[in-house]
Amino acid sequence: MVYITSWDEFVDRSVQLFRADPESTRYCMKYRHCDGKLVLKVTDNRECLKFKTDQAQDAKKMEKLNNIFFTLMARGPDADVTEAAGKDQGEAQATKKGRGRKQ
Amino acid sequence: MVLLQPDPFLNELTSMYERSTEQGSVWVTLKRSSLKSKVQNNKLKAAGDPIEYRCLIRATDGKKTISTSVGAKDHQRFQASYATILKAHMTALKKRERKDKKKATEGAGSKKARQGS
Numbered sequence: 001m002v003y004i005t006s007w008d009e010f011v012d013r014s015v016q017l018f019r020a021d022p023e024s025t026r027y028c029m030k031y032r033h034c035d036g037k038l039v040l041k042v043t044d045n046r047e048c049l050k051f052k053t054d055q056a057q058d059a060k061k062m063e064k065l066n067n068i069f070f071t072l073m074a075r076g077p078d079a080d081v082t083e084a085a086g087k088d089q090g091e092a093q094a095t096k097k098g099r100g101r102k103q
Numbered sequence: 104m105v106l107l108q109p110d111p112f113l114n115e116l117t118s119m120y121e122r123s124t125e126q127g128s129v130w131v132t133l134k135r136s137s138l139k140s141k142v143q144n145n146k147l148k149a150a151g152d153p154i155e156y157r158c159l160i161r162a163t164d165g166k167k168t169i170s171t172s173v174g175a176k177d178h179q180r181f182q183a184s185y186a187t188i189l190k191a192h193m194t195a196l197k198k199r200e201r202k203d204k205k206k207a208t209e210g211a212g213s214k215k216a217r218q219g220s
Contacts, residue, residue, distance in 0.1 A: 026134040033124045036195035056196040063186045066133075073135035073158035074178040 003050050007061055010051045014042035015068065017049065022077040027069050029062070038062065104161075105169045109181050112160070112171035113188060119164045120192040132161045138172055 004010040018025040025044040031037075039052040040062060053059075107115065116131075123129050136159040137144060147154050158178060161170040173181045 022135050026132055028130060028132045030128050030130045031120075031193060032128040033120075033192070033195045034126050036197065038193065038196060054197050056193070056198045059189070059193045059196055063189060066186065066189075067182055069133050070158055070173070070178050070182045073133060074156065074173060074175040076156060 001048060001050050003052060007051065007058065010040070010042075010049060011065055011068075013049055014065075015072070017042055017044050017047065018069070018072055019077045020044070022072070040065075105167075107169055107171050109171050109173055109177060112162075112169055113181075113184050115169045116162050116185075117188055117192075119162060119167075119169075120188065123164050127164055130161075130163050130165075134159045134161075136172070 004013070014027070018027075021044045025042065028041040028043075030039045030041075036054050037052065038054070038059065039050060041051075042049045051058075116129075119129055135156055137154050137156050138159070139147075139154075144154055155174070157172045157174045159170065159172050161168060163169070
């Protein structure tokens with residue numbers, strides 16, 4: 001079991017893994033409230049990447065990763081993975097429009 | 104294995120998290136699937152129709168397993184509700200303590216200053 005220490009590396013490699021084989025790649029999450037531990041696993045049945053943590057900040061990062069995987073899986077491996085960035089850009093555009101209307 | 108609609112699945116998932124606070128774990132697995140057999144898939148490919156993929160989500164507490172399938176249209180709404188459930192229940196994780204780090208750096212800094220003078 002390969003435990004990855006860097007979050008960004010885990011995200012990059014798991015997205016790469018999914019894009020290479022979307023049919024057999026799966027993303028698993030295990031949460032133990034009594035131990036306060038969270039473990040994430042991404043595997044394509046040949047290679048396995050894992051990430052474990054007990055930090056609340058990683059739960060927030062995991063939520064963003066969940067969004068990425070939901071989009072990739074529902075829309076297809078060619079889906080734009082800049083959804084998180086896309087949402088921020090969308091919000092920025094909306095606020096700019098708002099300022100224009102107020103003036 | 105119980106296949107549910109997205110909303111009942113979220114309700115069941117919430118009660119699973121609530122039940123496993125004192126002991127046990129909750130596993131959630133996400134996988135892409137078209138929910139059709141290979142034969143049907145091959146027929147669709149031959150006909151030139153695009154295969155509609157869905158995101159299969161399974162959750163278990165070790166004893167009971169529930170699952171649901173989310174398509175491209177409902178995935179954003181599902182993902183928002185799912186994120187809310189996770190945030191509400193993952194409270195046992197440690198919060199980053201910056202105070203300890205600050206105290207450590209201040210202690211080291213003051214020691215160095217004393218040694219220098």
